Amino acid sequence: MSTPQLSLQLYSARQVLETDEEGTLARLAELGLRNVEVFDFVRRAKELSDTLGRHGLSARTGHANFLSPEIAQVKDTFAETLEKTFAAARQLGLETVIDPFVPAARWAEEEEIARTAELLNEAAEAAADYGLRVGYHNHSQEFVHSINGSNAFDLFVSRLDPAVSLEIDIYWAAAGGKDVVSLLRRLGSRVQALHVKDGAIIDDPFSSDTPFDPARTGQVAPGQGEVPLDAALAAASDAKFAIIEFDYYDGDIFEGIEAGVSYLSKRGIV
Structure with missing residues (x-):
């Protein structure tokens, strides 16, 4: 069993990043973070790399929409999208x-x-x-369907290259x-990273006709909700990263992140 490294999905702090990126990253570093998970990085990889470096932060994982061009809103071919994404990731x-x-x-x-x-x-x-890998x-939509007696997510995993x-x-x-x-x-x-997220356990909102409203998730700091995070962390014995994330937080996001850092650090995840 290995101990994962602490990280934060920067999407959690997207609003404050938009208004003060330098100050936000400095504050995250002050909270003890050394790793972050980036998003929307392809268009600004060099700039983001420089900014993270100024605050002693590293990014070893990152989110990019390369499977769904309708989400990324690009007209490139799949190969072109991969080339741009992976070049930025290397940077x-x-x-x-x-x-x-x-x-x-x-x-x-x-x-x-x-x-x-x-x-x-x-x-x-x-x-x-x-x-790269x-x-x-x-999210939740991967788990709500059954195909010939198999859960959709299990079927998906069974078709993936190791x-x-x-x-x-x-x-x-x-x-x-x-x-x-x-x-x-x-x-x-197979599980190399976890998003450590807590709140009330709700029903899948993505398969309905109602637009998804993150505010309805009721997310709270890790350890304060209904999700069995302690048991989940113990079960994911090969995970390399434990990544705090909030889709929505009703309060000071830095307080939520700090509580998440504290929760994980008490479990030896730093």
């Missing part, structure tokens, strides 16, 4: 590039699930040429109706 010093969201409609049919897995496998092969980050990593968002897996501890034990070493 930042990332180890793993993670696609954070494939829309709900693509998890209801076996053919679409197979296509998503195939694209990830192709991306993994291309990433290897850059010395790729991964997938779940080179593809999984980043399990514990909160969203619980919202998808999964026993997250059993899930993590079953996935074993």
Whole structure:
């Protein structure tokens, strides 16, 4: 069993980053963070790398939409998208590039699930040429469908090349109706990163016709909600990163992050 390293998905602090990036990153460093997970990095990799470096922060994982051009709103081919994404990742010093969201409609049919897995496998092969890995980050929509008696997410994982990593968002897996501890034990070493997130366990909001409102998630600092984080962390014995994230936080985001850092540091994750 290895001890994961502490990190923060910078999306958690997106509002304050927009108004004061330098001050925000300085504050995060003061809270004890040394690793962060970046998002929206492809268009500004050099600038972001320089800014992180000024505050003693490193990024070894990052989120980029390369499986769903409709989300990324780009007209490049798949190969062009991968080339730009991986070149930017190299510039930042990332180890793993993670696609954070494939829309709900693509998890209801076996053919679409197979296509998503195939694209990830192709991306993994291309990433290897850059010395990188790729991964997938779940929400809840991946878990709510069954295909011929198999859960959609399990079917997806069964089609993935072993080179593809999984980043399990514990909160969203619980919202998808999964026993997250059993899930993590079953996935074993496939899980290289965790999103440590807490709150009330809600129903999957992504497969409905109602627009997703992050404010309805009721997210709180890790250890203060209903998600069994302690047991989940113990079950993910091969995870390299424990990454704090808030989709929404009703309060001072720095206080929420500080509480998350404290929660994980008490468990030896620093």
